[in-house]
Amino acid sequence: MVFEDLREEHFSTEEIYKGxxxxxxxxxxxxxxxxxxxxxxxxxxxxxxxVPVTEDNKVVMERQFRYPVxxxxxxxxxxxxxxxxxxxxxxxxxxxxxxxxxxxDEWIDLGVYYPAAAYTDEKITLYxxxxxxxxxxxxxxxxxxxxxxxxxxxxxxKVLAGEITDGKTQVALLKAAAKLL
Amino acid sequence: MVFEDLREEHFSTEEIYKGxxxxxxxxxxxxxxxxxxxxxxxxxxxxxxxVPVTEDNKVVMERQFRYPVxxxxxxxxxxxxxxxxxxxxxxxxxxxxxxxxxxxDEWIDLGVYYPAAAYTDEKITLYxxxxxxxxxxxxxxxxxxxxxxxxxxxxxxKVLAGEITDGKTQVALLKAAAKLL
Numbered sequence: 001m002v003f004e005d006l007r008e009e010h011f012s013t014e015e016i017y018k019g020x021x022x023x024x025x026x027x028x029x030x031x032x033x034x035x036x037x038x039x040x041x042x043x044x045x046x047x048x049x050x051v052p053v054t055e056d057n058k059v060v061m062e063r064q065f066r067y068p069v070x071x072x073x074x075x076x077x078x079x080x081x082x083x084x085x086x087x088x089x090x091x092x093x094x095x096x097x098x099x100x101x102x103x104x105d106e107w108i109d110l111g112v113y114y115p116a117a118a119y120t121d122e123k124i125t126l127y128x129x130x131x132x133x134x135x136x137x138x139x140x141x142x143x144x145x146x147x148x149x150x151x152x153x154x155x156x157x158k159v160l161a162g163e164i165t166d167g168k169t170q171v172a173l174l175k176a177a178a179k180l181l
Numbered sequence: 182m183v184f185e186d187l188r189e190e191h192f193s194t195e196e197i198y199k200g201x202x203x204x205x206x207x208x209x210x211x212x213x214x215x216x217x218x219x220x221x222x223x224x225x226x227x228x229x230x231x232v233p234v235t236e237d238n239k240v241v242m243e244r245q246f247r248y249p250v251x252x253x254x255x256x257x258x259x260x261x262x263x264x265x266x267x268x269x270x271x272x273x274x275x276x277x278x279x280x281x282x283x284x285x286d287e288w289i290d291l292g293v294y295y296p297a298a299a300y301t302d303e304k305i306t307l308y309x310x311x312x313x314x315x316x317x318x319x320x321x322x323x324x325x326x327x328x329x330x331x332x333x334x335x336x337x338x339k340v341l342a343g344e345i346t347d348g349k350t351q352v353a354l355l356k357a358a359a360k361l362l
Contacts, residue, residue, distance in 0.1 A: 066298035111343030162292030
């Protein structure tokens with residue numbers, strides 16, 4: 001069977017929760033068959049992720065505790081936009097500087113990553129940052145993360161072996177490797 | 182600065198919302214510096230995603246409208262577990278059969294994908310399915326998706342060009358290509 005129209009139309013919105021990092025809403029939608037259904041979802045401001053790579057193809061990675069999955073995981077530097085309207089490249093430069101103290105001469109767009117399009121509108125834009133200058137981290141007093149310099153080819157092996165489990169990090173590293181290695 | 186302990190400890194839980202596909206909670210945690218903070222997050226049952234690949238390296242892909250991102254997007258077959266305890270491989274076989282009518286002789290684990298470890302505990306297990314037998318789709322009456330057979334190398338190009346934006350799909354296709362191409 002082939003459906004000619006897959007779209008669902010917005011009918012109404014119920015606001016469930018207004019939080020610090022997410023709002024939760026429940027929309028009633030009209031399905032392609034005319035029936036009504038509901039869609040629970042997160043409204044998120046959006047985010048950026050960065051692969052900061054040195055001239056000898058080492059990547060500045062972060063070790064960070066992620067409460068929802070109850071693990072310290074290895075991730076690329078990343079962070080939320082200050083607002084929906086914030087310029088994404090500007091946000092990427094800010095987050096990289098805050099979390100790692102790094103500024104970069106060259107920024108390459110690695111494309112869009114939707115983490116979970118079934119239930120969040122979060123859109124992450126991924127970047128490759130080259131020509132790195134190392135300085136001082138500017139972490140918030142309540143932010144805790146360690147940084148580490150790891151060869152990109154080792155990271156790709158870890159992704160393929162299932163040892164790196166963070167989604168945006170998997171995508172960003174494999175895309176960076178396709179460009180650089 | 183290097184933090185010796187990055188873990189946050191659970192202090193208390195506030196239940197915000199019990200929904201159909203997600204529960205929302207707000208936990209108070211103890212940070213490594215002893216201060217308290219809050220963590221808003223989604224509790225999700227978990228999911229599976231499948232790359233069903235033919236002997237000539239074509240992949241059965243889906244076109245599906247995703248309301249939160251307001252787009253019809255190209256995805257691998259995927260679906261939620263029936264319960265936290267459900268065997269993940271069994272869930273993958275069920276979802277592939279329902280959405281595409283396909284059964285497969287060989288199943289290869291492609292590892293874990295955390296879509297957004299900062300605010301959801303959702304864990305997706307990815308699989309490569311080979312030795313495909315094509316049958317009848319068994320969609321729910323309120324489920325709308327189209328399937329399409331696309332060469333894996335074309336899909337990899339689309340991922341690298343930023344034309345495939347769904348996170349689990351990007352990871353699964355790049356990992357499948359690393360195994361097969």
